[in-house]
Amino acid sequence: MLTSLYIHIPFCSQICTYCDFHKEMAKQSKKEKYISALIKELEYHRNEIKNVKTIYIGGGTPTSLELPLLEKLLITINNLIDMDNVLEFSTESNPNDYNLELILLLKKYNINRVSIGVQTFDKEQLKFLGRTHTKNDVLNAIKLLRENDFTNISIDMIFSLVNQTEDDLEKDLIEVLKLDADHISYYSLILEEKSKLYYLLGKNKISMNSEELEGLMYNKVINTLEENSLMQYEISNFSKPGFESLHNKTYWLNLEYLGVGTGSHSMYQGFRYYNPTNITKYIKMIEEDDFTFHTSYEYDSLNEEMMLGLRLIKGININEINEKYNIDILTYFPDLNKYLDQNIIEVNNGYLRFTRDGILLGNLVFQIFVEVL
Numbered sequence: 546m547l548t549s550l551y552i553h554i555p556f557c558s559q560i561c562t563y564c565d566f567h568k569e570m571a572k573q574s575k576k577e578k579y580i581s582a583l584i585k586e587l588e589y590h591r592n593e594i595k596n597v598k599t600i601y602i603g604g605g606t607p608t609s610l611e612l613p614l615l616e617k618l619l620i621t622i623n624n625l626i627d628m629d630n631v632l633e634f635s636t637e638s639n640p641n642d643y644n645l646e647l648i649l650l651l652k653k654y655n656i657n658r659v660s661i662g663v664q665t666f667d668k669e670q671l672k673f674l675g676r677t678h679t680k681n682d683v684l685n686a687i688k689l690l691r692e693n694d695f696t697n698i699s700i701d702m703i704f705s706l707v708n709q710t711e712d713d714l715e716k717d718l719i720e721v722l723k724l725d726a727d728h729i730s731y732y733s734l735i736l737e738e739k740s741k742l743y744y745l746l747g748k749n750k751i752s753m754n755s756e757e758l759e760g761l762m763y764n765k766v767i768n769t770l771e772e773n774s775l776m777q778y779e780i781s782n783f784s785k786p787g788f789e790s791l792h793n794k795t796y797w798l799n800l801e802y803l804g805v806g807t808g809s810h811s812m813y814q815g816f817r818y819y820n821p822t823n824i825t826k827y828i829k830m831i832e833e834d835d836f837t838f839h840t841s842y843e844y845d846s847l848n849e850e851m852m853l854g855l856r857l858i859k860g861i862n863i864n865e866i867n868e869k870y871n872i873d874i875l876t877y878f879p880d881l882n883k884y885l886d887q888n889i890i891e892v893n894n895g896y897l898r899f900t901r902d903g904i905l906l907g908n909l910v911f912q913i914f915v916e917v918l
């Protein structure tokens with residue numbers, strides 16, 4: 546049964562130097578056409594989505610939409626989906642998008658979780674990353690959200706930024722803790738091929754931190770957050786008890802989800818596919834009532850399930866996998882035994898998981914599943 550719906554808004558009011566997400570800065574007329582197409586796609590899937598348990602609006606930056614346009618989308622979602630069934634309805638957002646009007650709109654249409662792109666508190670780093678918000682924007686956003694009874698606030702942070710030292714990271718962590726967020730996603734900076742930072746790296750204008758420093762920083766993040774009751778439940782995700790992201794767990798547990806909007810991926814009824822990545826093509830096909838735009842692709846369910854499940858700190862339920870795929874995973878993937886012997890992974894209460902030190906060497910283990918994909 547379909548439990549999760551992802552909705553993609555491919556627009557931003559600024560383009561960050563590290564970002565390779567599917568997004569652009571667009572004129573109002575294009576945004577309007579896009580939202581109309583998106584609504585048509587949602588209506589096309591009305592029977593499949595009416596009982597979903599989690600909804601996630603991502604991007605891009607959904608909250609960069611002008612409010613009437615955002616409201617048009619939210620009205621449709623609320624009309625098509627039985628909101629009494631929905632446990633988690635999230636939107637991504639940027640700190641400087643928040644004002645009382647936006648917050649009341651989110652509340653009116655049952656959004657009960659917000660994810661805010663904070664990234665760092667260092668003014669120079671924010672500028673370097675192409676972010677346009679300030680620390681005060683973050684503080685104001687969270688204050689307003691709390692005053693209006695938002696009880697599930699997540700923030701996105703980045704560590705191992707260009708030239709960032711351990712001391713710099715410590716300063717960021719001090720600010721993070723003051724926010725008292727319920728959930729934190731803390732990723733290391735990754736230079737994606739299509740990003741401006743990747744280009745600068747190629748021209749030797751910037752350099753990345755060594756793996757050793759990145760490892761030290763990752764440890765600092767884990768230790769600091771856990772000492773403050775933000776428990777790590779996934780390689781890059783931390784939460785107060787009871788605030789793990791239900792929507793993202795759909796992905797990590799290899800469960801079915803439907804993605805709508807340009808470039809969105811779906812895993813539904815045994816198939817994997819994605820929508821056209823070209824926004825104009827996506828709009829045109831929908832305007833012509835042509836919903837044959839999915840591109841399917843092969844995937845190996847077992848290998849994906851191993852890769853995704855090991856991202857969770859709890860790990861993979863060995864019996865469930867063995868029964869589901871009629872295998873013995875330690876025989877099927879003999880290299881796992883090597884990493885068990887090296888104490889990189891361990892078996893705990895029937896779950897296969899990374900050890901606390903082993904998590905830093907995750908890529909070694911993930912390689913097993915990439916090679917056979």
Ligand code: SF4
Binds near residue numbers: 557558606
């Ligand atoms: S990081 Fe977020 S806000 Fe920045 S360009 Fe990418 S999607 Fe837009």
